[in-house]
Amino acid sequence: NRDRLHSKKKSKTEAVQSILGDERLDPENIHIGPSDYVPWQKDNKVCYLRMEGRIFGDVPMNLELRLSVEDSPNSAGCVIDAIRCCKLALKRGIAGPLTSISAYTMKHPPIQYPDNEAAKLVDKFINGEIER
Numbered sequence: 001n002r003d004r005l006h007s008k009k010k011s012k013t014e015a016v017q018s019i020l021g022d023e024r025l026d027p028e029n030i031h032i033g034p035s036d037y038v039p040w041q042k043d044n045k046v047c048y049l050r051m052e053g054r055i056f057g058d059v060p061m062n063l064e065l066r067l068s069v070e071d072s073p074n075s076a077g078c079v080i081d082a083i084r085c086c087k088l089a090l091k092r093g094i095a096g097p098l099t100s101i102s103a104y105t106m107k108h109p110p111i112q113y114p115d116n117e118a119a120k121l122v123d124k125f126i127n128g129e130i131e132r
Contacts, residue, residue, distance in 0.1 A: 078105040
């Protein structure tokens with residue numbers, strides 16, 4: 001659906017920018033562009049990643065990567081983890097947003113945490129150490 005491309009681009013870009021905290025990239029220095037359906041690709045998704053930076057001695061470097069994956073099962077693991085945490089919340093009588101699992105599995109959670117911190121929060125939620 002081409003009408004969704006603008007909102008998908010905004011959502012994906014914000015998911016990356018939010019991890020950077022106060023050091024957000026200038027809009028000229030970040031481009032995350034979702035694509036529409038490409039018939040000959042079928043259920044395959046291709047990602048091109050380019051990173052530029054500086055290494056020891058202030059030497060410029062760049063990295064270009066091409067990732068190709070089957071798209072349909074791509075988020076299955078995240079969905080299963082989210083469902084399991086929702087089931088735990090139901091058993092514990094908890095209602096409302098589950099901020100730990102949302103931060104770990106969703107692009108736009110109510111509260112964004114770095115991946116490693118979100119993973120620790122999910123473990124604490126599963127172990128009953130935190131409510132959400």
